Amino acid sequence: MSDRLLVVSSDCHAGLPPARYRDYLDPEFREAFDHALPLQIANTREAEKMFLVQEINEEWRRGWDYELSGAWDHDARNKVLDGDGIAGEVIFPDGITEMNAPPFGAGLGLPSGGVDPTLQWAGARAHNRWLAELCQMAPERRCGVALVLALYDVDEAVAEVRWAKKNGLRSIMIPVMWGSHPPYHHPRYEPLWQVCEELDMPIHFHSGPAESEQYFGTWPPDPQVGTLTGGMGIYVSEVAFFVSRPLTFLIWGGVFERHPSLKVAVTEGTAVWVPEFLELLDHRFAEHAGSAKLGDYRSHMSMKPSEYFARNIRVGSNIHAREIALRHEIGIGTMMWGSDYPHPEGSWPETRSRLQENFKGLPKDELAAILGENAADFYGFDREKLAPLVAEIGPRYDDFA
Amino acid sequence: MSDRLLVVSSDCHAGLPPARYRDYLDPEFREAFDHALPLQIANTREAEKMFLVQEINEEWRRGWDYELSGAWDHDARNKVLDGDGIAGEVIFPDGITEMNAPPFGAGLGLPSGGVDPTLQWAGARAHNRWLAELCQMAPERRCGVALVLALYDVDEAVAEVRWAKKNGLRSIMIPVMWGSHPPYHHPRYEPLWQVCEELDMPIHFHSGPAESEQYFGTWPPDPQVGTLTGGMGIYVSEVAFFVSRPLTFLIWGGVFERHPSLKVAVTEGTAVWVPEFLELLDHRFAEHAGSAKLGDYRSHMSMKPSEYFARNIRVGSNIHAREIALRHEIGIGTMMWGSDYPHPEGSWPETRSRLQENFKGLPKDELAAILGENAADFYGFDREKLAPLVAEIGPRYDDFA
Numbered sequence: 006m007s008d009r010l011l012v013v014s015s016d017c018h019a020g021l022p023p024a025r026y027r028d029y030l031d032p033e034f035r036e037a038f039d040h041a042l043p044l045q046i047a048n049t050r051e052a053e054k055m056f057l058v059q060e061i062n063e064e065w066r067r068g069w070d071y072e073l074s075g076a077w078d079h080d081a082r083n084k085v086l087d088g089d090g091i092a093g094e095v096i097f098p099d100g101i102t103e104m105n106a107p108p109f110g111a112g113l114g115l116p117s118g119g120v121d122p123t124l125q126w127a128g129a130r131a132h133n134r135w136l137a138e139l140c141q142m143a144p145e146r147r148c149g150v151a152l153v154l155a156l157y158d159v160d161e162a163v164a165e166v167r168w169a170k171k172n173g174l175r176s177i178m179i180p181v182m183w184g185s186h187p188p189y190h191h192p193r194y195e196p197l198w199q200v201c202e203e204l205d206m207p208i209h210f211h212s213g214p215a216e217s218e219q220y221f222g223t224w225p226p227d228p229q230v231g232t233l234t235g236g237m238g239i240y241v242s243e244v245a246f247f248v249s250r251p252l253t254f255l256i257w258g259g260v261f262e263r264h265p266s267l268k269v270a271v272t273e274g275t276a277v278w279v280p281e282f283l284e285l286l287d288h289r290f291a292e293h294a295g296s297a298k299l300g301d302y303r304s305h306m307s308m309k310p311s312e313y314f315a316r317n318i319r320v321g322s323n324i325h326a327r328e329i330a331l332r333h334e335i336g337i338g339t340m341m342w343g344s345d346y347p348h349p350e351g352s353w354p355e356t357r358s359r360l361q362e363n364f365k366g367l368p369k370d371e372l373a374a375i376l377g378e379n380a381a382d383f384y385g386f387d388r389e390k391l392a393p394l395v396a397e398i399g400p401r402y403d404d405f406a
Numbered sequence: 407m408s409d410r411l412l413v414v415s416s417d418c419h420a421g422l423p424p425a426r427y428r429d430y431l432d433p434e435f436r437e438a439f440d441h442a443l444p445l446q447i448a449n450t451r452e453a454e455k456m457f458l459v460q461e462i463n464e465e466w467r468r469g470w471d472y473e474l475s476g477a478w479d480h481d482a483r484n485k486v487l488d489g490d491g492i493a494g495e496v497i498f499p500d501g502i503t504e505m506n507a508p509p510f511g512a513g514l515g516l517p518s519g520g521v522d523p524t525l526q527w528a529g530a531r532a533h534n535r536w537l538a539e540l541c542q543m544a545p546e547r548r549c550g551v552a553l554v555l556a557l558y559d560v561d562e563a564v565a566e567v568r569w570a571k572k573n574g575l576r577s578i579m580i581p582v583m584w585g586s587h588p589p590y591h592h593p594r595y596e597p598l599w600q601v602c603e604e605l606d607m608p609i610h611f612h613s614g615p616a617e618s619e620q621y622f623g624t625w626p627p628d629p630q631v632g633t634l635t636g637g638m639g640i641y642v643s644e645v646a647f648f649v650s651r652p653l654t655f656l657i658w659g660g661v662f663e664r665h666p667s668l669k670v671a672v673t674e675g676t677a678v679w680v681p682e683f684l685e686l687l688d689h690r691f692a693e694h695a696g697s698a699k700l701g702d703y704r705s706h707m708s709m710k711p712s713e714y715f716a717r718n719i720r721v722g723s724n725i726h727a728r729e730i731a732l733r734h735e736i737g738i739g740t741m742m743w744g745s746d747y748p749h750p751e752g753s754w755p756e757t758r759s760r761l762q763e764n765f766k767g768l769p770k771d772e773l774a775a776i777l778g779e780n781a782a783d784f785y786g787f788d789r790e791k792l793a794p795l796v797a798e799i800g801p802r803y804d805d806f807a
Contacts, residue, residue, distance in 0.1 A: 238658030
């Protein structure tokens, strides 16, 4: 047995420089693309000015041109991951933060309003095609996440899941916020849960979306009011609620009762919310005086919410001290570490030292589970194929002693 | 010093039988009232059928006609409270569950959509007038909560706060959900925070509202779909998020920075969410690597979120075992017990035994704080005036040993 750890990052990002998505679009959308591209780039800059500190991002990127090109380049990407000691990765869209999003609103946020579904689907398919190519260049290392627009025509979503599976993408992501569409306990989504269970395609909710238009006020700002004070604080405080919110609907909706093998992951929304989330749902599930007047709302479920959670749900995040402290309440088997490369809030390029710092002194089996074994099981990474790479680049157990 | 405890219920309800609100309405709204009343009663029955188990409620009410008439009757109310050992109380609308709501959508839920603001104001004022009368009959025991429709014209809301203060009501409640109106960090609400601070009128958010139309589906149900499975489980899991949500907006919006004496209470939303809520906000407030790209979102605040919380915010709830276990993380000074009379999910008519059971073995100072002293400070109950009553009806310290 190797003294090195299999590390899988459950949260990485990749995307083409926007102009290069053109070749991956169905030809009938290329004219629209040519019109939309300058607008998309301008909007990105505007958003960066409004919500982010452009200078901090630019400073962070300086001198890392080659490493950041791993957002789309096979060789650069492998070199970066080798450097971080990461053997396998799960790949979401939007490479370099806010700069490599797929066209037509098919990016990480998967907005459910304000976009044309036909165009958004075209953008999602362009990204999926390119991502499939990227993954096929290193299939043992790369688990690609296909963009699936679950809120529109469900048959179309099901067909895309089948396409993704056939083309080597091994999971999907669907919108965190459903906007004016029915939430995820609605029976209209049954065929989607069915096909994901059948094909063993984990479904992701990736953090980012929240009710931002409420936090920051109108755009452009009302001249009498300006930008609302506190918007960003509210955003960072509510974003983890919204990314975990679909779980409440799936669990109570009986989705995991009907689909015992369905896999769902919540990514980059921290894991600190898990203990209280499970306490709350289990408490509400337990019969008690306060709920009598509400009648029977639990007999369609054969297990407690926390039991579905432990069986069907995983949480991918860049694990910090509080998650480590709470790991038994969260569930060792639930936690999957992620580096968030190439985003500035992640651990790259200091992953090795950050891991040693955060995970120091953890028992060997817990360390192995959280850093890679849980993700290997969940996404079906082939340990034998990865073994030579792990023997070369994996961090050593002793480094965490 | 008495060996008896001052008990204040931070969550009680009162309301007239619907038809009797007519006399308290401004005359110009009485015709509309006559038209709306049968509809309101029919809707109440329909809602009870859809969301509640009518039989359980009816069974619970059987044989308690006199005691339940305390929902509006001075003498019956005092007798019930004496029986429970409660000297002081905070009085919200909606007496007997779902049966004594003020007219025109001015009930506990204070809906922010689907109602006519002029009529809803008429209903709120009718309730406030009646409640002021009820409170004037026992001002030392009763802290009435005036209904204030904060989302419409803010000057009108401010005027109602002044009316309420002048007429002996000692606090207000405003809508939990703002619907399509601006959230509570918007500067338009400044005059309301200002007057509430000036007049020492605590502001309440009372549990109940949530995004129910999403949980239960359309009404009437789509024949192809029926009622959505899991709706009630989702409701009970999300309702505490929505009642505490305004705090996120008030804290980050700097409202407590600008109004250091403003008092806010969250009522009947349990208190178990408090520790994680404070951890999350303080974590987001602390500077850390993950937030650098988001820029400065905290320099308008001189204290941590948990410090504003401890100073300005109280939580009223029917405290159960988990709240007791978490009391130090919640904050002893934050917790205010409530009986929820006359609602079936509350502790009446078993308050004395329930209290003994839940609070057994608690240190004397913690017991006193949670059962009454915190609320006495927050709402300004006059301990001297209540002392003779406490000496007669208050539970004894020894009962909790």
